[in-house]
Amino acid sequence: MTAPFFFWFFAAVVVFGAVGVVAMRQPVHSALFLLLSFFGVAALFITLNAEFLAAVQVLVYAGGIMVLFLFTIMLVNIRRTAGQPFVHTQAGAGLLAGILLLAIVGGTVVASSRVRGLSDAGAAADPARLASTSITRNVTEVVNGKKVSTPVTEEVAGNSQAIAWGLYRDYLLPFEIASVFLLVAMIGAVVLGKRTMERVD
Amino acid sequence: MIGVTHYVALSFLLFTIGVTGVLVRRNLLTVLMSIELILNAANLNLIAFSRQLGDLNGQLFAVFVITLAAGEAAIGLAIIISMYRLKGSVNLDDVAELKG
Numbered sequence: 001m002t003a004p005f006f007f008w009f010f011a012a013v014v015v016f017g018a019v020g021v022v023a024m025r026q027p028v029h030s031a032l033f034l035l036l037s038f039f040g041v042a043a044l045f046i047t048l049n050a051e052f053l054a055a056v057q058v059l060v061y062a063g064g065i066m067v068l069f070l071f072t073i074m075l076v077n078i079r080r081t082a083g084q085p086f087v088h089t090q091a092g093a094g095l096l097a098g099i100l101l102l103a104i105v106g107g108t109v110v111a112s113s114r115v116r117g118l119s120d121a122g123a124a125a126d127p128a129r130l131a132s133t134s135i136t137r138n139v140t141e142v143v144n145g146k147k148v149s150t151p152v153t154e155e156v157a158g159n160s161q162a163i164a165w166g167l168y169r170d171y172l173l174p175f176e177i178a179s180v181f182l183l184v185a186m187i188g189a190v191v192l193g194k195r196t197m198e199r200v201d
Numbered sequence: 202m203i204g205v206t207h208y209v210a211l212s213f214l215l216f217t218i219g220v221t222g223v224l225v226r227r228n229l230l231t232v233l234m235s236i237e238l239i240l241n242a243a244n245l246n247l248i249a250f251s252r253q254l255g256d257l258n259g260q261l262f263a264v265f266v267i268t269l270a271a272g273e274a275a276i277g278l279a280i281i282i283s284m285y286r287l288k289g290s291v292n293l294d295d296v297a298e299l300k301g
Contacts, residue, residue, distance in 0.1 A: 007203045011211045018215055018238050022222035027230045034234045037215075041241050048208070048252040050260050053244075053267075060267050065237065065274045072278045073230060076285045087225050089294060094224030102217045109213055113206040159260075166261045178268045185272035192279035195286075 006047050013040035031069045038062045052160040208249035216242035229284070229291045233277045240270045 017037030024030045038061040045054035087094075140149040167175055215238055222235030244263045251259025285291050 004203050007207060011207075014211065015214060015218070018218040021231065021234050021238060022218055022226065027228055027234075030231050030234055034237065037238065037241070041245060044208070044211075044245060045248055048248045050248045050251070050263070053248060053260055053263055056264065056267055057244075060271055061237070061241075064271060068274055068278050069230065069234065072281060075282060076230070076291050087227055091225045091227075095221060097224055098217060098221030101220055102214075105213050105217065106210075109206070109210050113210075162257055163260060163264070166257050167264065171261055171265075174265060178265055181272055182268065185275050189275040189279040192276070192283050 007044070010040045010043040010047070013037070014044065027073050028070075031066065031073060034069070035062055035066050038066070050159065052163050205249050205253040209246060212242045212245040212249065215239075215245065227292050227294060229281050229293055232293065233274065233281070236277075237270060237274065240266055240273075 014037050017033045017035075017040060020033030021030045021037065024033060038057060042054045042057040042062070045051075045057060138149040139152045140147055142148075219235045219238035219242060222238065223232050226232050226235065244266050247259040247263045247266070251257065251263075281291055284296065288295055
């Protein structure tokens, strides 16, 4: 798919960041490790020919969500919790469940990698297909006083443009629902986060 | 040669680390960060298969997952702030009213 060095390097960055999120005592340190992990995932998106999503990953996660997290960490007084244990009382059982999950799904991945075709990297599809799409639109022109519309098929190039066509043509309804969802989330966050007003008599 | 299996294995490892974080950590903020890790793992999986199959739909799904993650983070952090106002703490052990 891509040069192995980039995959292994950024995979190591992602896993290092993720382990740091879980293992760090202070939430601020966890947030910074999470930022590292987000950037690693964005780099892996680039190795997978998803340049637009890599940019969105950096803008939304590293830009927006991380700022929200850091603001919340600053709003919440963490000094008060500094002396207490940072894992909770059933941490041993939780760790055991995590290791069991690692064994179960890891076994599945290893078993499925033996199936022919999935592990065959040479069978990967042409990356150009992810960066282009063909669109058909009707071009209306006036010929001899009559309107004649002819369908014209043209290629658009670039991952962003291909995603835009998919998003605004094939997934228009989910896109609109997502915008309503974001509006609801925004209103909900404001209502939940604001102080209860004192009644002014 | 790096194939889709490598990406799936990495995504699954990320998912497992996230689940372990949700189960183990006591701080609600870190639990929310672990959920972000899980969503990232799902995105990585979707995009790896999108690349393998040459199908753009995986990337479009990932766009919606990122939208969902943004909303989830906003609501989750607002809940954490209002819980901090109520309890003066963001520890999961302190929210045990429903414990039998």
